[in-house]
Amino acid sequence: MKVTVKDYLNVRVGKPSVNAPTYQYLAPGSELEVEEQLHQGDKFEGVTTWLKDAAGNYYWSGATSRSETTGNQWWIGDYGIDLVWPHSKGEGVTVILLDSGIREDSPDLFGKTMTKRSVIGDDGTDTFGHGTLMSSIILGSGRSIHGVAPGVELISIKITNDGGIRGQDFLEGLNETEKILDADNNKQFVINCSLVSFGLGQQFELDAVASIKRILSHENVVLCAAAGNNSFRNPHFEIIPATVAGVIAADGLIKVNGNYERLLSSNYWPAVNVTAPGEYPIEALKDLFPHVDPQGTSHACAYTTGLVALFASMATAKGKKYNHLDAASLLARITFRDTGFPPSTQLIREKIINTSSDS
Incomplete structure (x- = not known):
């Protein structure tokens, strides 16, 4: 599925963590092709859900068009x-x-x-x-x-x-x-x-x-x-x-x-x-x-x-x-x-x- 980046977003390598290595950031308006499934990871600004692409990179969902799915509203993502x-x-x-x-x-x-x-x-x-x-x-x-x-x-x-x-x-x-x-x-x-x-x-x-x-x-x-x-x-x-x-x-x-x-x-x-x-x-x-x-x-x-x-x-x-x-x-x-x-x-x-x- 495609999502749109809403705020400057780091590409995290290997795991859904703010401490994972990053090699670039994406500007607002960029589009990402990611899995539909949400992944639990580090909590940042109240949001614990992350997106993953086919290469194994992770993206904090709070800076994307899927940011509605916050960590304390797990049902939005878990139930799709x-x-x-x-x-x-x-x-x-x-x-x-x-x-x-x-x-x-x-x-x-x-x-x-x-x-x-x-x-x-x-x-x-x-x-x-x-x-x-x-x-x-x-x-x-x-x-x-x-x-x-x-x-x-x-x-x-x-x-x-x-x-x-x-x-x-x-x-x-x-x-x-x-x-x-x-x-x-x-x-x-x-x-x-x-x-x-x-x-x-x-x-x-x-x-x-x-x-x-x-x-x-x-x-x-x-x-x-x-x-x-x-x-x-x-x-x-x-x-x-x-x-x-x-x-x-x-x-x-x-x-x-x-x-x-x-x-x-x-x-x-x-x-x-x-x-x-x-x-x-x-x-x-x-x-x-x-x-x-x-x-x-x-x-x-x-x-x-x-x-x-x-x-x-x-x-x-x-x-x-x-x-x-x-x-x-x-x-x-x-x-x-x-x-x-x-x-x-x-x-x-x-x-x-x-x-x-x-x-």
Whole structure:
């Protein structure tokens, strides 16, 4: 693949290190032919990923057009998301976020196309941080964090002030979602429910499941939900919305010393659709929300929402609608659910780009 040099860049011989021998530097605007795979190496200005050419030379990715793939955003490179961006960044897709609201002045949301709503009697501004974090994972502009699908539009429906789920507020959020969907059957929607609920009573579960099923009956909607962080295996009760048939459920993994591990706190059961990245670098938000949790299945859900938005965007560009059956089919082919290992960049290219383009 070809990348463009953005800043003066040393050619490092033999290993991805700032201390490796160098015999020349490349000027901005130069083009490089390199492998698609990213290599871990010395950390420089916060970036630990390096590119390699056929001759065994290494190039620090932070000075190239692939610099979006920073060391603390390993999923962008490991899952090949930056290979999808030339084909789609989520344009034409609207994400509906049921969460704690958003802060438009957060660095990676500033200037984005977003609408705030609330079912709890305020203006929809996030005072807790969870909703702003999820939004940044999905569509962050890259001022400090790159979202998976930075081209989507966002409708935020605030259903909580503190991250806790109250049955009636959640139901009202679902009802508000139904109104949005019923008002526009021509748009493509992906819904993000990173907050989960359980044990709120049989009537709540019945009402919530009925609403979710109505939402999923739309042929232009995918609903993604977090599996939750209770370390449950094969739960015998409803975790809403993740256990509802048709919902794309996500549990989380992290990367430790180059190895992928499922989050110990992740709920997991055989019907979970995807094991997705469950961590997030919070440097961009630590001043606004110092208590934001850097790990959890909430993050995995937001990542999955962004990924699905990329699929849906490519489908809508061909005049097609995209639903939960389409998403589940493709996710099953590009993720290793039981191990959490990301697919190779070749598999990403074959399955995401080619399959989505042909679907």
